[in-house]
Amino acid sequence: xxxxxxxxxxxxxxxxxxxxxxxxxxxxxxxxxxxxxxxxxxxxxxxxxxxxxxxxxxxxxxxxxxxxxxxxxxx
Amino acid sequence: xxxxxxxxxxxxxxxxxxxxxxxxxxxxxxxxxxxxxxxxxxxxxxxxxxxxxxxxxxxxxxxxxxxxxxxxxxxxxxxxxxxxxxxxxxxxxxxxxxxxxxxxxxxxxxxxxxxxxxxxxxxxxxxxxxxxxxxxxxxxxxxxxxxxxxxxxxxxxxxxxxxxxxxxxxxxxxxxxxxxxxxxxxxxxxxxxxxxxxxxxxxxxxxxxxxxxxxxxxxxxxxxxxxxxxxxxxxxxxxxxxxxxxxxxxxxxxxxxxxxxxxxxxxxxxxxxxxxxxxxxxxxxxxxxxxxxxxxxxxxxxxxxxxxxxxxxxxxxxxxxxxxxxxxxxxxxxxxxxxxxxxxxxxxxxxxxxxxxxxxxxxxxxxxxxxxxxxxxxxxxxxxxxxxxxxxxxxxxxxxxxxxxxxxxxxxxxxxxxxxxxxxxxxxxxxxxxxxxxxxxxxxxxxxxxxxxxxxxxxxxxxxxxxxxxxxxxxxxxxxxxxxxxxxxxxxxxxxxxxxxxxxxxxxxxxxxxxxxxxxxxxxxxxxxxxxxxxxxxxxxxxxxxxxxxxxxxxxxxxxxxxxxxxxxxxxxxxxxxxxxxxxxxxxxxxxxxxxxxxxxxxxxxxxxxxxxxxxxxxxxxxxxxxxxxxxxxxxxxxxxxxxxxxxxxxxxxxxxxxxxxxxxxxxxxxxxxxxxxxxx
Numbered sequence: 001x002x003x004x005x006x007x008x009x010x011x012x013x014x015x016x017x018x019x020x021x022x023x024x025x026x027x028x029x030x031x032x033x034x035x036x037x038x039x040x041x042x043x044x045x046x047x048x049x050x051x052x053x054x055x056x057x058x059x060x061x062x063x064x065x066x067x068x069x070x071x072x073x074x075x
Numbered sequence: 076x077x078x079x080x081x082x083x084x085x086x087x088x089x090x091x092x093x094x095x096x097x098x099x100x101x102x103x104x105x106x107x108x109x110x111x112x113x114x115x116x117x118x119x120x121x122x123x124x125x126x127x128x129x130x131x132x133x134x135x136x137x138x139x140x141x142x143x144x145x146x147x148x149x150x151x152x153x154x155x156x157x158x159x160x161x162x163x164x165x166x167x168x169x170x171x172x173x174x175x176x177x178x179x180x181x182x183x184x185x186x187x188x189x190x191x192x193x194x195x196x197x198x199x200x201x202x203x204x205x206x207x208x209x210x211x212x213x214x215x216x217x218x219x220x221x222x223x224x225x226x227x228x229x230x231x232x233x234x235x236x237x238x239x240x241x242x243x244x245x246x247x248x249x250x251x252x253x254x255x256x257x258x259x260x261x262x263x264x265x266x267x268x269x270x271x272x273x274x275x276x277x278x279x280x281x282x283x284x285x286x287x288x289x290x291x292x293x294x295x296x297x298x299x300x301x302x303x304x305x306x307x308x309x310x311x312x313x314x315x316x317x318x319x320x321x322x323x324x325x326x327x328x329x330x331x332x333x334x335x336x337x338x339x340x341x342x343x344x345x346x347x348x349x350x351x352x353x354x355x356x357x358x359x360x361x362x363x364x365x366x367x368x369x370x371x372x373x374x375x376x377x378x379x380x381x382x383x384x385x386x387x388x389x390x391x392x393x394x395x396x397x398x399x400x401x402x403x404x405x406x407x408x409x410x411x412x413x414x415x416x417x418x419x420x421x422x423x424x425x426x427x428x429x430x431x432x433x434x435x436x437x438x439x440x441x442x443x444x445x446x447x448x449x450x451x452x453x454x455x456x457x458x459x460x461x462x463x464x465x466x467x468x469x470x471x472x473x474x475x476x477x478x479x480x481x482x483x484x485x486x487x488x489x490x491x492x493x494x495x496x497x498x499x500x501x502x503x504x505x506x507x508x509x510x511x512x513x514x515x516x517x518x519x520x521x522x523x524x525x526x527x528x529x530x531x532x533x534x535x536x537x538x539x540x541x542x543x544x545x546x547x548x549x550x551x552x553x554x555x556x557x558x559x560x561x562x563x564x565x566x567x568x569x570x571x572x573x574x575x576x577x578x579x580x581x582x583x584x585x586x587x588x589x590x591x592x593x594x595x596x597x598x599x600x601x602x603x604x605x606x607x608x609x610x611x612x613x614x615x616x617x618x619x620x621x622x623x624x625x626x627x628x629x630x631x632x633x634x635x636x637x638x639x640x641x642x643x644x645x646x647x648x649x650x651x652x653x654x655x656x657x658x659x660x661x662x663x664x665x666x667x668x669x670x671x672x673x674x675x676x677x678x679x680x681x682x683x684x685x686x687x688x689x690x691x692x693x694x695x696x697x698x699x700x701x702x703x704x705x706x707x708x709x710x711x712x713x714x715x716x717x718x719x720x721x722x723x724x725x726x727x728x729x730x731x732x733x734x735x736x737x738x739x740x741x742x743x744x745x746x747x748x749x750x751x752x753x754x755x756x
Binding site: 015030049 | 132133136261485486488490491494516518519520522523524526602603611614615616618619620622623626627712713716717
């Protein structure tokens with residue numbers, strides 16, 4: 001059972017597509033809790049996980065759309 | 076009222092292959108935390124086998140329905156994991172390490188090879204990359220010869236389709252005599268069909284005929300062999316190729332009096348050939364693979380080369396690629412150096428922080444009665460006036476512009492081309508993929524790249540790669556900050572710094588090639604097409620990277636500043652400065668006040684670079700010497716901890732001792748060279 005929406009991430013180095021789950025920074029690293037890097041299972045290159053920021057951008061976009069519609073109705 | 080924070084724990088089970096069952100819990104960071112031993116269950120086993128990086132881990136997690144995969148580090152799966160089959164409560168799925176053959180060359184192949192000798196499985200799922208079918212067929216042939224039941228899963232069918240590869244699965248099914256299923260694991264396509272076919276237990280009817288002498292030897296050897304889980308024919312062939320691990324696996328079945336005649340037969344057969352038997356057997360297998368491959372696959376003719384294809388090829392060329400690399404560095408200098416480290420830093424540091432934020436903070440803290448607290452926040456080594464000013468007014472604009480460029484490089488598909496170009500250049504120097512890979516991975520994160528060194532077979536190689544990473548490979552964030560601080564000195568300083576760091580990588584890499592054996596690694600880099608980067612992607616990636624950097628680096632900047640503050644207040648810094656004076660004043664010809672900045676280099680070398688570039692009144696030559704020296708420091712404190720974790724305390728301390736000695740000695744030499752040649756920056 002998946003608890004969060006899974007999206008495929010494309011490695012910036014080798015182009016391999018993989019699911020972000022389980023590819024987080026290793027807990028051997030003392031900063032893993034705040035680390036937002038994903039490790040490509042193919043080549044090992046660390047790509048930034050931009051899903052949260054992307055979602056925030058989507059929310060901002062939706063908010064602007066909503067405001068635009070409101071303004072249209074008003075004027 | 077605030078409720079208790081609920082942590083989303085997802086439970087998953089991972090098992091030791093020989094029976095010990097361990098339960099792991101995965102926290103919301105996606106990492107495993109607990110390990111509880113629970114009772115084993117006697118269930119049917121379905122083994123997952125396949126080449127590395129064919130999507131085996133994804134198939135495994137889809138079949139088990141849980142996030143069991145302790146992800147495989149490139150090229151290997153260190154542990155064998157088991158999970159409950161989500162589609163059948165009476166069976167378990169066992170994930171074997173990724174392998175290219177079962178010739179027991181590496182530790183992983185040995186583990187997978189021995190597994191079938193020691194464990195009975197109900198069925199085997201062979202996961203194959205549909206794009207690289209030849210590699211997969213080598214394993215199929217092994218399973219067929221071993222008399223093991225299997226289902227061939229052609230994964231990544233979408234990618235094969237995009238490349239114009241067509242596979243006649245019906246013909247493949249007929250040739251092998253087992254079920255063939257097409258899947259796209261990342262899209263969860265074909266998984267139900269795979270499960271359905273796994274219930275049908277089919278043995279391959281494929282037989283390979285070897286030269287007559289070998290066939291005779293196989294017949295003779297089978298008479299000596301006791302019944303095993305694998306066919307005696309496959310064991311006899313393995314013995315002829317020199318694989319004698321079966322003797323150590325079953326010493327009671329193979330006492331010396333039984334092994335001697337077997338080895339004698341092998342020797343006699345070998346004497347009849349000028350080439351090794353392993354080579355002759357492999358050659359015959361390759362011929363069969365090639366025959367099957369050409370019968371079942373067709374590939375559309377490649378389309379005519381367009382502009383982006385030609386440009387893409389040029390950027391990878393070892394000679395023609397150099398002007399492109401130079402252009403990238405020039406653009407980076409103009410944007411990061413002039414726009415980021417120049418205009419933006421001036422504005423933020425002098426106007427935003429200098430005239431407003433710092434003055435506002437000073438005014439606010441003016442009301443605080445305790446002078447020590449006041450100084451801690453707004454003094455010379457204050458959290459606001461130093462840590463936040465440096466991290467936000469100096470580092471943020473530099474790193475922001477650098478991440479934009481880095482995002483463009485990633486999104487355009489130039490980064491893998493640069494890796495290929497570097498690979499060729501390094502190969503000329505005698506380096507192999509194993510030595511180059513960590514350097515490229517280090518650009519992402521040195522700490523994780525150090526963990527990746529696990530993939531290397533010997534302890535010596537692991538130590539060398541760890542040393543190389545810590546010494547000469549800055550991660551992208553640090554590269555950006557150090558590049559920006561150098562660019563703020565002058566264009567000549569940037570070129571000298573780039574040349575020096577490249578030279579160190581080359582020299583250290585060259586010597587490492589003398590220690591790391593010259594076998595080329597199995598690292599396969601698929602080159603994506605060159606494309607125009609998408610603006611939204613660049614903005615989002617830059618924002619995500621900035622967030623990551625600020626979350627990781629700023630707390631360390633604050634910690635470093637507090638440490639400096641304590642050292643100043645207790646008078647320890649003065650004592651350290653006096654002690655280190657010969658090193659700094661005589662060797663590097665730097666003022667002893669730079670000691671504090673170098674101490675901060677222990678936490679993060681980019682912080683030290685900023686402190687040196689901005690916090691001291693250094694001449695251009697002094698700044699460059701200091702930055703080159705600090706570039707050679709250990710990247711960050713996390714890297715130091717990971718060294719201890721991966722290589723042990725003794726080795727980690729030795730590596731660090733070497734790095735610091737090398738950094739200062741090289742810094743001294745570099746300073747001498749600059750002054751002797753009277754370089755003007």
